[in-house]
Amino acid sequence: MEEDKLPPLLSGLKKNREAQLGKMPVGYFDNFESELRLNLSESQKADKKIRRLNTNFVMAIAASLLLFIIIGLWFLKGNNPLDYNRMMSLNIDKKLQEIETREVNEYLLAEIDAIETTDLIELAELENVDYISSEKGQIFPSDSLSPPKKETSPNAEIKQTSENPEKEELLDKIADDTNLDDLLLEMDEEDFKALEQALLKSKKKPN
């Protein structure tokens, strides 16, 4: 060990712990180890209790937080934020259907001039023919097979000619029947030619 330069008094003094720092009780270390084991065991038990308390404390805080969140959601979303049936009970499909039908009808009315007659016939099979023709005038040719007249009034009635009941029948059939080929086959030669002429004329009409 390296030498220190001690002051003269200290360097001449003999080291004597008991005389200088205090006397140690006789037999102090006889039971020291057993006492230490006892204290160590108690300390470890206390540590376990503290760990358990800490765990319980943390769990209590977590549970409180969860409850707070659920209550918060309850107030924000209504009486029962977990009520799936409430959403399921809404009749969405029907409303969508109504919206779609209205939009399709509006589209047809707006675009009826641009749509080709064959397309109109197909559409007529799917849509309400009376409604369309009442809004825009007669779609199918009259007994004279002249081009369809456009009515200015939006609520004009269909001008069915009473002089041609066969045509009326045909119109009804077209409204009811979905197979255009069968309809055309039922027509006689004269009527077919007239229809053809009418169609060609309506195509040539400017928009």
Place this chain on the structure above:
Amino acid sequence: MSEETEHKILSLLSTKDGYERGFSLLVKTYQERLYWHIRGMLGQHDDADEVLQKTFIKVFKGIAGFQGNSKLYTWLYRIATNESLSFLTKKQKNRLESIDESENTVVHTLSADVYVDSSLTDQLLGEAIALLPDKQKQVFLLRYYDELSYQDISEICGTSIGALKASYHHAALKIENYILKKIN
């Protein structure tokens, strides 16, 4: 405090079968050295007993985590020193008195200690050590009584060797001056 003994203690404590033997060997090897170091820091036997128990409890709770980066005895001394300093801090907080009053209390306590039975010079030396600032006291005790190297003291205190040498020199001068003043 040979390396062989330390190695034996650590290997015994690491096994289930050897744990009890390791426990006994560690306590018996270091109990007296640690006691005197703590006694020198605190002054009274009862305080030293309490802190020594706490020191060993801390040692056995933490021995599993001892990685061997330092020597075992420097680790033990470090725990003992820290426990002593904590005890002194707590005691000083509870004591509401001036520095002069504090000095008188220390001297009075030391002289009234039933365990003290020594010459005047020895008693004065004890008083002078007790009156040193805690960190200086710590360095003086480790160097003067335990005769540890400055390297080991540096590991225990976490202070540079140069600072330790200066601290020890100042402590020794203070002690000398106190004894001479009292004698004269």
